[in-house]
Every structure is written in C-alpha cells, then in structure tokens.
Amino acid sequence: xxxxxxxxxxxLNLRVDPALKAEFVAAAQLEDKPVAEVLRDFMRGYVQRAxxxxxxAEARRQSRLVANSADEAEVMNWIRDxxxxxx
Numbered sequence: 001x002x003x004x005x006x007x008x009x010x011x012l013n014l015r016v017d018p019a020l021k022a023e024f025v026a027a028a029q030l031e032d033k034p035v036a037e038v039l040r041d042f043m044r045g046y047v048q049r050a051x052x053x054x055x056x057a058e059a060r061r062q063s064r065l066v067a068n069s070a071d072e073a074e075v076m077n078w079i080r081d082x083x084x085x086x087x
Contacts, residue, residue: 012039 016024028035066075 024038025035028038031038066078
C-alpha cells in the first residue's frame with residue numbers, strides 16, 4: 001500500500017506596489033504559469049545563490065588562512081583533508 005506524504009506549506013504575505021503586481025501577474029500569464037509557481041522559482045534561485053555566496057566566502061576565508069600559513073606540510077595536510085585523499 002503506497003502512502004503519499006504531503007509537506008506542510010506556509011503562506012508568505014508581502015506588500016507590493018500595485019503597478020508592479022499587475023505587470024508581474026501579466027508576465028506570468030504570458031508564460032502560462034501561476035504567479036505562486038514563479039515566486040517559488042525565484043525564491044529557490046535566490047536561496048541557491050545565497051548558498052553559493054556563503055560557500056565562496058568560506059572558501060576565500062580558508063584560502064587566506066592557507067596562504068598565510070608558513071608551514072608547507074600543514075598546507076599539504078589541509079589540502080589532503082579537504083580533498084578526501086588520505087593516502
């Protein structure tokens with residue numbers, strides 16, 4: 001017996017300029033997409049870009065730490081750890 005699970009969904013209320021809303025709704029209708037679907041797609045893209053920015057910032061931070069390290073063996077150990085190469 002297959003059981004379907006529904007994820008709980010929240011509602012997001014926001015204020016928007018009426019002219020912008022009208023243009024947005026019209027643009028979504030031209031693509032035959034529900035406004036809510038378009039907004040969810042925008043949100044997913046924004047979250048993905050934010051994750052990439054966070055990852056890049058952490059990579060830059062760690063790169064600076066490695067670049068400032070005077071011990072080459074320590075740097076090589078760090079690279080080995082990060083790459084998952086324990087040989």
